[in-house]
Every structure is written in structure tokens, then in C-alpha cells.
Amino acid sequence: MGIRQAVGIVMLVASLIVLAYAFYLGAVKGMIGCERLSAQLLVETGNKTVTCTIPGPLVCDKKGVDAFSAKMMALKGKTPPSSCNARGVVKNVKIVRKPVDSLEADMVVAAWMGLIVGPWLAFGETPTTVGRARG
Amino acid sequence: MAIPLAVIVVPTLLAYIVGYWAYGRAVIERRIVRASPSRPTPAYTKFDGVDYVPANKWVLYGHHFASIAGAGPIIGPALASAYGWFLPLLWVIFGNLFIGAVHDYLALMASVRHGGISIMSVAESVMGRRARYAFLLYVWGALILVIAAFLSVAATVYAAVSPNAATKAVIYMPIALLLGYLMYRTGLGLKTSTAIAVVLAILGYLYSLQVPLNLPYQTWVYVLMLYSFIAAALPVWYLLQPRDYLNAYLLWAFVGASALAALLALDLPLKQPAIINWVAPAATIGGVGAIAKKPLAPFWPSIVLIIACGSLSGFHSVVASGTTSKQLANEMDALLVGYGAMLTEGAVSTLAVIAPIAVAWDRVATIPKALGKFVVAYGTLFGLSLGRLGLNASTIAFAAEVFAAIALTTFVLTTLDTANRLARFAWSEMMDFLAEKHQTLYKVLTNRWVASAISVILGGFMALQTIGGIPAWRIVWPAFAGTNQLLAALALMTSALWVYVILRVRGWLAATVLAPAVFLWVTVTAALGYWLVVILPHIPPVFQIGAGSVAAISFALDLFLFYAFVKRLTTARREALAERRVETRA
Numbered sequence: 001m002g003i004r005q006a007v008g009i010v011m012l013v014a015s016l017i018v019l020a021y022a023f024y025l026g027a028v029k030g031m032i033g034c035e036r037l038s039a040q041l042l043v044e045t046g047n048k049t050v051t052c053t054i055p056g057p058l059v060c061d062k063k064g065v066d067a068f069s070a071k072m073m074a075l076k077g078k079t080p081p082s083s084c085n086a087r088g089v090v091k092n093v094k095i096v097r098k099p100v101d102s103l104e105a106d107m108v109v110a111a112w113m114g115l116i117v118g119p120w121l122a123f124g125e126t127p128t129t130v131g132r133a134r135g
Numbered sequence: 136m137a138i139p140l141a142v143i144v145v146p147t148l149l150a151y152i153v154g155y156w157a158y159g160r161a162v163i164e165r166r167i168v169r170a171s172p173s174r175p176t177p178a179y180t181k182f183d184g185v186d187y188v189p190a191n192k193w194v195l196y197g198h199h200f201a202s203i204a205g206a207g208p209i210i211g212p213a214l215a216s217a218y219g220w221f222l223p224l225l226w227v228i229f230g231n232l233f234i235g236a237v238h239d240y241l242a243l244m245a246s247v248r249h250g251g252i253s254i255m256s257v258a259e260s261v262m263g264r265r266a267r268y269a270f271l272l273y274v275w276g277a278l279i280l281v282i283a284a285f286l287s288v289a290a291t292v293y294a295a296v297s298p299n300a301a302t303k304a305v306i307y308m309p310i311a312l313l314l315g316y317l318m319y320r321t322g323l324g325l326k327t328s329t330a331i332a333v334v335l336a337i338l339g340y341l342y343s344l345q346v347p348l349n350l351p352y353q354t355w356v357y358v359l360m361l362y363s364f365i366a367a368a369l370p371v372w373y374l375l376q377p378r379d380y381l382n383a384y385l386l387w388a389f390v391g392a393s394a395l396a397a398l399l400a401l402d403l404p405l406k407q408p409a410i411i412n413w414v415a416p417a418a419t420i421g422g423v424g425a426i427a428k429k430p431l432a433p434f435w436p437s438i439v440l441i442i443a444c445g446s447l448s449g450f451h452s453v454v455a456s457g458t459t460s461k462q463l464a465n466e467m468d469a470l471l472v473g474y475g476a477m478l479t480e481g482a483v484s485t486l487a488v489i490a491p492i493a494v495a496w497d498r499v500a501t502i503p504k505a506l507g508k509f510v511v512a513y514g515t516l517f518g519l520s521l522g523r524l525g526l527n528a529s530t531i532a533f534a535a536e537v538f539a540a541i542a543l544t545t546f547v548l549t550t551l552d553t554a555n556r557l558a559r560f561a562w563s564e565m566m567d568f569l570a571e572k573h574q575t576l577y578k579v580l581t582n583r584w585v586a587s588a589i590s591v592i593l594g595g596f597m598a599l600q601t602i603g604g605i606p607a608w609r610i611v612w613p614a615f616a617g618t619n620q621l622l623a624a625l626a627l628m629t630s631a632l633w634v635y636v637i638l639r640v641r642g643w644l645a646a647t648v649l650a651p652a653v654f655l656w657v658t659v660t661a662a663l664g665y666w667l668v669v670i671l672p673h674i675p676p677v678f679q680i681g682a683g684s685v686a687a688i689s690f691a692l693d694l695f696l697f698y699a700f701v702k703r704l705t706t707a708r709r710e711a712l713a714e715r716r717v718e719t720r721a
Contacts, residue, residue: 019305019309026302026346026348027342027345027346030345031346031347031348031349032302032346032347032348033347033349033350035349098351099349099350101350101354105348105349108348109305109350109354112305112362113362113365115308116309116362116366116369117365119312119316123320124373
């Protein structure tokens with residue numbers, strides 16, 4: 001076995017393990033990677049409407065997203081928090097989810113590349129069946 | 136009395152079925168090109184296991200179809216709904232049958248007959264060396280812009296619009312690799328391999344619907360740059376071909392489901408007027424600001440800028456003569472692959488976009504974005520149609536809307552890596568002037584990894600760099616519709632010359648290709664000129680410089696290559712007449 005083939009096999013196996021684990025974790029947590037949450041509140045103050053943004057936590061699972069969303073949605077119809085600097089009633093709430101870099105997600109895309117390149121390094125010579133069109 | 140859906144669906148299906156056999160097969164394939172089952176193709180004569188690789192015709196049809204299909208056949212007709220349903224339908228059907236599909240097929244066959252080189256290089260044999268290099272440079276530039284745009288669009292979709300689509304992409308590639316392995320390395324055969332891959336793909340879809348993959352925009356741009364660099368240089372049988380073939384099942388399901396929904400509800404009344412206006416708002420051709428809502432887009436010639444892929448598109452000839460021609464196993468497969476794939480794309484526009492929008496016009500007329508119009512209309516048609524079978528209409532409508540959104544996001548990545556591969560080919564063909572005197576430099580610059588890296592780095596730069604807060608590619612993008620369609624005109628003119636000069640087809644047969652080529656050139660030139668004079672002065676200054684420069688360069692090239700076309704055609708006609716005189720005397 002040459003170096004190229006050995007590297008390819010290691011890459012393929014490592015990538016499969018990383019992806020399988022990441023997908024398992026993703027199924028458990030409801031997401032792969034992390035998001036920075038915030039909420040945009042539409043506040044009616046007398047005769048005008050203002051938007052204020054409430055910064056939220058960095059979350060890496062769906063439970064965190066649901067908890068923050070529930071907390072913010074509960075503000076509908078109520079007075080906004082003092083950080084909003086607006087007196088009125090919250091008419092609408094929009095949850096903003098901004099993805100951020102995380103080791104978990106970075107490992108997934110690295111494994112994705114490994115899964116594309118690994119088999120080619122390991123078994124990359126053109127099979128003879130490619131020389132004739134079957135089917 | 137309300138017009139029923141049948142008025143759109145039945146003529147469309149008839150036109151495509153009859154057109155494929157009576158025109159595509161009987162005229163274009165049999166009498167003009169005279170395709171032969173026994174003539175070896177470059178896939179065999181230049182087989183290299185990387186780019187020149189013979190493929191099963193159904194696999195190649197799927198690969199080609201997935202490569203040419205993007206958001207174009209959907210966005211264009213949705214935008215054109217401002218004219219009503221009749222005019223866009225007319226343009227799609229006639230454009231498809233007599234211009235677009237002919238353009239795709241001839242580019243494919245001209246390339247096959249010239250050893251698999253691109254249509255831009257075929258231009259040398261009919262229009263001269265200068266025309267070839269001008270054409271190659273132009274196409275390469277356009278492909279860099281496509282790479283930049285799709286890097287940005289894909290990164291935006293994955294980061295902000297649908298992180299679930301990102302999960303799907305990550306799962307999908309290994310399944311495609313597995314399909315390639317099963318097809319070419321095991322004895323399983325095409326049907327069993329496909330069945331395994333489709334089942335895994337469906338399971339992957341279901342997983343991805345529940346689990347998003349979160350990464351920010353910039354990271355996605357770098358990841359996708361690396362991905363398209365690798366994908367464009369790896370052997371085509373390894374990743375791109377099986378991946379596109381698998382993707383095509385989603386597309387076929389998309390079109391097939393639309394046809395089924397329409398056939399189940401042929402009596403549904405059309406809520407949209409057949410003709411709303413002969414002149415649409417300027418926004419349909421990129422007008423912004425004060426002129427956006429003004430009626431400044433006359434149906435002709437603007438329609439060629441609004442509906443591209445659904446009717447005809449220059450990018451298709453680059454694909455047909457780039458990746459597809461190098462994989463064609465037999466000349467008799469070309470009709471299905473080249474002509475058939477274009478008609479299938481037309482079916483996407485007619486059955487999946489024009490028909491649903493016409494049915495759901497009362498719900499979608501006021502939706503400002505074309506994509507939003509399409510998604511809601513698609514869902515509505517399904518709800519109304521399958522609701523008649525006793526199924527819950529609103530659940531069906533929602534499921535159809537999600538399916539439509541998935542189909543759209545799938546095509547984004549496939550266009551990106553295909554564009555990079557095509558840019559690699561164009562670059563390598565452009566560099567051949569170095570081959571004789573600077574062999575080492577030629578070998579370095581045309582090495583597939585180096586060529587792939589050059590185009591993806593330039594595309595990435597345009598995706599990441601901003602000018603005044605606007606991504607560099609966006610500044611140039613408003614000119615892209617004209618660039619793409621000009622490419623179509625130039626490719627069809629090249630193919631028409633190939634038919635007349637090299638294949639020596641004469642009389643009414645030659646006219647079936649020459650006439651659409653001239654009509655297309657006139658339409659595109661008029662559209663480009665109109666856009667430069669009427670729309671450009673009203674767009675923001677930074678776009679005037681970026682898009683304006685590209686449009687102006689396109690216009691200059693348009694005139695130069697038309698001059699080369701007319702010059703060659705005139706010479707060829709004189710030669711043909713002289714030959715006839717000699718034959719008559721003899």
C-alpha cells in the first residue's frame with residue numbers, strides 16, 4: 001500500500017467517524033454548530049412604532065433556541081424591558097438567529113472535504129468500467 | 136367564461152412531444168447534423184479517465200440537466216408574469232423548440248465533431264482565430280462572475296436562509312460518491328445503484344429537515360471555494376456526474392409532480408389574464424429607484440433578458456460543449472441529452488411556474504418577490520389539485536411549498552462547481568497559444584489543479600470583496616442577463632456557420648438554424664442597446680460603472696463577432712454558388 005492510498009484510507013475512515021458522531025449529536029441536540037440569538041421587538045409608542053433589539057445568548061442546541069424564543073414571545077402585548085428605552089406595547093417579536101463559527105461545525109465541513117478527497121486518494125484510479133458506458 | 140388550465144397544459148405537452156420527434160429528431164438530428172451511431176465520440180477517442188469519459192445516456196441526461204438547471208427557469212417566468220400568462224408561455228414554447236433546444240443540441244454536436252473542444256474554440260474553424268480568443272476570454276470572464284455570484288448565493292442560502300439545506304448538501308455528496316462507486320466499481324448496474332442512492336438521499340432529506348448546520352457567511356464562502364476547487368479538478372465520473380444524475384431525480388420529481396397536479400385539474404380556471412400588458416415595469420429588467428415601477432420593459436426585446444434558462448440560455452452551450460460533449464458515448468444520445476434536457480427545462484417553466492401562477496393569480500399577484508410568487512403558486516396548485524382526491528389541501532400546499540424551496544436550493548451548488556470546471560476548460564483552451572513556444576509554462580498554467588484554483592480564487596475575491604459596502608460581483612451582476620443571452624446568440628451563430636460551412640447544409644434546412652440565429656442576435660442586440668440607453672442611466676453610479684462597463688464590452692464584442700459571422704457566411708455563400716455553377720456546367 002502506497003503513502004497516497006494510506007493517507008486516503010485514514011482520511012476516509014476519520015471523516016466517516018467525525019460525520020457519524022456529528023450527525024448523532026445533531027439529532028440529539030437538534031442542530032449542528034451554534035447561533036447567536038437576538039430578538040427584534042416592534043414597540044408601539046403612542047403614535048409611532050420603534051424597533052429595539054434585545055441581545056440573546058449563544059446557543060448550541062434547539063432547547064436553547066426554544067427557551068429564548070418562548071421568553072421573548074411572552075413579551076408580546078406587554079411593556080418592553082428597560083434595555084429597550086421605549087415606553088409602549090410590544091406588537092411583534094422576531095427572533096434573529098445568526099450562525100457563528102464553532103469547532104463542531106468546522107469539523108463537519110472538514111470531514112466533508114475528507115470524505116470527498118479521501119476515497120479518491122485511496123481508490124482514485126479510473127476503474128475499467130468507466131471506459132465503456134453501461135446501462 | 137373562465138379559461139381552464141387545460142389551455143396551458145395540453146398545448147405545452149403536445150408541443151414538446153411533437154416537437155421533439157417531428158422537429159428535433161426528424162429535422163435537426165437526422166437531416167441537418169446527420170448523427171451517426173457508428174462514429175466514435177471524443178469520450179472514447181480521447182478517453183483520459185478525468186474529463187473524457189463515456190457515460191450512460193440517462194446518467195448524462197441527468198448530469199447535463201442538473202448542470203443547466205438553476206433558478207433561471209423559475210425566476211424568469213415568475214418575473215414575466217407581469218405580462219400575463221400568454222406571452223411568457225409563447226416565448227418559452229417557441230423559444231425552446233426552435234432556438235434554445237436547437238442551440239444546446241448543436242453546441243453539443245459541434246463540440247463532439249471537433250474532438251470535445253468548447254463552442255468558443257469551434258468558432259475558430261468558422262470565424263477565425265481572433266473570434267475564438269475573443270469568445271473564450273468573454274466566456275471565461277462570464278464564468279468567473281457566475282462563480283462569484285453562486286459562491287455568494289450559496290453561502291447566503293446556507294448561512295441565513297436555510298441552514299437545513301447546508302446539512303442536506305453535506306449528506307448528499309457522500310451519497311453521490313457512493314453512487315459513482317456502486318455504478319463503476321461493483322457489478323450492481325445502474326438501476327440497483329440508483330435505487331440505493333435515492334433511498335439514502337430521501338433519508339438524508341428527512342434528517343436535514345430536522346437538523347440545521349450553522350456556519351457564518353464568510354466561512355461558507357471559503358468552504359465552498361475549497362469545495363469547487365476540488366470538485367472541478369477531480370475526475371468527472373467520481374463526483375460531478377453521479378451527483379448531478381442523482382440531483383436530476385429531484386428535478387424530474389419536481390417537473391413530474393407539476394405535470395401530474397396539472398393533469399388532475401385541467402378544468403381549474405385561470406385567474407390571471409392572458410395578457411396584462413405588452414410593457415412591464417422596468418424592475419423586470421433591473422430598473423431600480425424612481426423608474427422601477429414605470430412601464431419601460433416592452434415584451435420584445437426585453438423578454439430575452441427576463442426569461443433565460445426556461446427558453447434559451449448561453450450558459451447551456453458552454454455546459455453542452457464543455458463537460459457534456461466529453462462524456463457523450465454515442466452521437467444518437469445527443470438528442471435526448473442536448474435537445475431533450477432543454478425541453479425538460481422548458482417544462483419546468485411552463486408546468487411548474489407559468490401554470491401555477493396563472494391558477495393562483497388572485498393569491499400571488501401582489502407578492503413583490505418572484506420567488507415568493509412561485510413558491511405560493513406552486514403550493515396552491517397542488518393544494519387545489521390533490522385536494523380533489525380527498526387529501527387535506529392546506530397540508531398538501533405547505534408540503535409542496537417546502538419541496539419547491541428544497542429543489543431550488545439544490546441547484547445552487549451544482550451550478551457552482553460546474554461553472555468552475557467550465558472556467559478551467561476555457562482557461563486551458565485560451566492558453567494554448569503558449570503550447571508551442573513555452574511548453575513548461577503552458578503545462579503549469581493548464582494543469583487542472585492550477586487552472587481550477589485560478590478561477591475559484593478570482594471568483595472568491597469578487598464574492599468577498601466589497602465596494603462601498605456592496606459585494607463586487609453585485610456591482611456587475613445587472614449586466615449578466617445580457618451577457619448570458621449574448622453568449623447564446625454568439626454560440627448559435629457559430630453553430631449555424633458550422634452547419635452551413637462544415638456540414639454543408641443548404642436551402643430551407645440551413646434556414647432552420649440561420650434564421651433563429653439572426654433573430655436571436657437582433658433581439659439580444661436590441662435588448663442590450665435598450666438596457667444601456669434606457670435603464671443604465673437610472674441605476675446608482677457604482678452599478679453604472681460596473682454593470683455598464685460589462686454591458687458596453689458585451690456590445691462591442693457582439694458587433695465584432697456579428698461582423699465575423701456575416702463575413703464568413705457571405706464567403707461561404709459565394710463558394711456554394713460557385714460550386715453549384717461548376718456542377719451545373721459539368
